């Protein structure tokens with residue numbers, strides 16, 4: 162082979178090689194995959210079109226420079242997030258054109274992250290770097306390819322967001338909350354801070370949701386979420402746990418103090434009135450707080466304890482906050498124990514019923530009875546319903562318990578009837594939860610059938626708040642029960658939200674005025690007026706009225722005077738056991754007629770003074786003149802006598818301990834407007850006298866020591882005035 166031939170062969174080979182190189186370069190240049198190549202000095206030797214498009218930088222600006230990273234970092238911003246998938250971070254920072262400046266190149270590298278390019282757009286990019294070496298292993302170049310997966314990443318992030326956020330309020334949900342608490346716990350261990358879990362629950366949200374509709378409820382939750390967000394720093398987490406429960410996490414060196422202040426400001430933020438559609442609402446919330454490390458060092462414990470503290474705040478009257486304490490934990494444990502025991506109470510036969518007589522105020526005879534459940538837990542004292550019915554309601558145990566009560570009461574009533582005792586209706590309390598059972602009406606039907614009790618001897622007591630919760634559904638059920646023949650009574654009237662007018666819509670037969678009003682009738686004009694009005698209005702709606710919790714003769718008399726139909730209360734009988742009730746019926750016990758010292762039709766004078774000698778000399782003088790007089794040494798005694806006697810005139814000392822005369826006379830004016838009021842005072846205290854006169858509380862003033870003739874004349878004048886008032890009243 163000649164040299165010429167050799168040269169041409171070499172030239173050939175070189176030309177072929179150049180062709181191949183050009184071909185390879187073209188291949189890279191035209192590839193749709195964004196790619197660049199750097200040489201061993203990190204200078205860019207290829208920057209393809211797809212790469213120009215992706216980065217917004219033309220090849221001529223890049224070629225020959227060792228600044229490939231410019232394509233991925235905007236000058237203003239650095240990489241948003243970068244994860245090295247293959248190869249270690251050290252390796253990455255060493256070889257990656259975007260990461261490092263060293264010449265060390267590993268056997269390939271993959272990384273991904275958000276990058277902002279020259280056009281200002283954020284992209285999610287996956288990098289692949291592959292070294293190219295010669296046979297000796299020297300690095301010749303690194304070829305870098307990219308995959309842009311921005312859309313897929315957006316979609317993934319959206320999914321992740323949804324999994325971690327509440328749809329309605331966009332707040333972090335329980336998932337993310339757990340995670341955040343976990344993070345905070347780790348951090349707090351490092352920097353020795355404490356963290357507080359603030360558990361917030363709206364008061365009466367269920368009521369708003371049920372009565373105003375879910376749209377209103379949703380809007381309300383959104384507004385509350387905004388208010389909570391606005392109450393804390395941006396770095397604090399506000400999460401929605403579900404329903405109307407929210408949790409805030411804060412960390413601080415004195416976290417208890419900060420949490421208490423925050424709880425206060427949250428409460429005032431939440432109670433700001435708000436308007437949703439046409440509804441003006443004011444909501445309150447109850448807050449419980451737990452603190453780490455004191456109360457626990459794991460997520461679940463901290464949330465549970467904050468929740469327990471929140472419940473305690475609710476028990477304490479709502480719109481307040483509580484820190485978790487060991488005592489609460491004890492209560493919580495006690496509750497858990499009680500729940501366990503209550504589950505077994507039915508099968509172990511630990512429940513029993515007491516009956517409290519209901520008495521007519523016209524005939525003074527027993528006209529019915531209320532069945533009241535009791536629980537004889539062998540491990541504790543007798544438990545009253547207010548201590549276990551709420552628990553039974555929360556745990557759903559109220560359904561079997563309620564059915565047992567219904568069954569037992571009906572069966573017992575039928576047994577009394579068969580034993581020859583008078584046929585009287587038995588009243589059974591129905592819990593709201595029972596009422597929401599789908600088959601409640603058929604349960605009642607079955608119990609009546611099985612016990613053989615005529616439906617008209619069963620009365621169902623339903624509380625006012627229940628009726629107002631879901632008006633349409635409740636009306637339907639009430640009508641079905643009424644149709645079946647049972648009678649219906651609204652319990653605890655006055656404690657809920659309903660107006661009497663509303664009652665027209667429901668098929669009730671009877672209204673039970675709540676004890677709290679009865680308590681005040683003889684000494685609180687507000688209660689007295691309410692009872693009077695309720696009785697009159699209920700009668701106009703053809704409802705019978707029964708007063709609960711009657712404990713004194715004075716209360717009884719006031720109710721009699723105002724035409725209340727029936728009473729129930731300790732004054733006649735406490736709730737008693739089955740056998741005792743049977744005896745009470747057999748003995749035909751009755752309510753005593755009014756025990757009054759003024760039965761003969763004369764109007765009496767009531768003297769109220771804390772000085773016994775004043776009382777005795779006045780009474781002596783009155784009886785010598787043929788007047789009937791009664792005496793009381795305190796305002797309380799005075800009210801008692803006013804309620805049980807025919808009093809025309811009150812003479813009252815303005816200076817008495819506990820309640821002064823002026824206040825007493827003011828109340829008398831409200832309770833008994835016809836009684837003529839005279840004040841008696843020993844001290845020439847101009848202020849007390851003017852006050853009494855100016856308030857319109859007194860008819861005449863008498864001073865101590867008094868002139869007998871003047872007192873007698875004044876009293877005679879007052880009685881005459883009273884008589885004219887009464888005749889006027891009886892004419893109208």
Ligand code: C2E
Pocket residue numbers: 517532533534545546547550563566590591592622652653676709710711712729730731732736
């Ligand atoms: P309630 O239906 O308003 O029953 C009247 C309550 O007042 C009874 O309390 C009774 O003992 C009490 N009471 C009666 N007269 C007087 C009085 O003169 N003075 C005072 N201070 N209290 C009086 P109890 O038996 O503790 O029941 C409390 C509540 O528990 C009941 O209020 C009722 O709402 C509920 N409850 C009782 N038994 C049942 C039941 O079988 N099922 C359901 N769901 N609830 C029940």
Ligand code: MG
Pocket residue numbers: 531590622652
């Ligand atoms: Mg009741």
Ligand code: MG
Pocket residue numbers: 652653673675676709
């Ligand atoms: Mg009641």
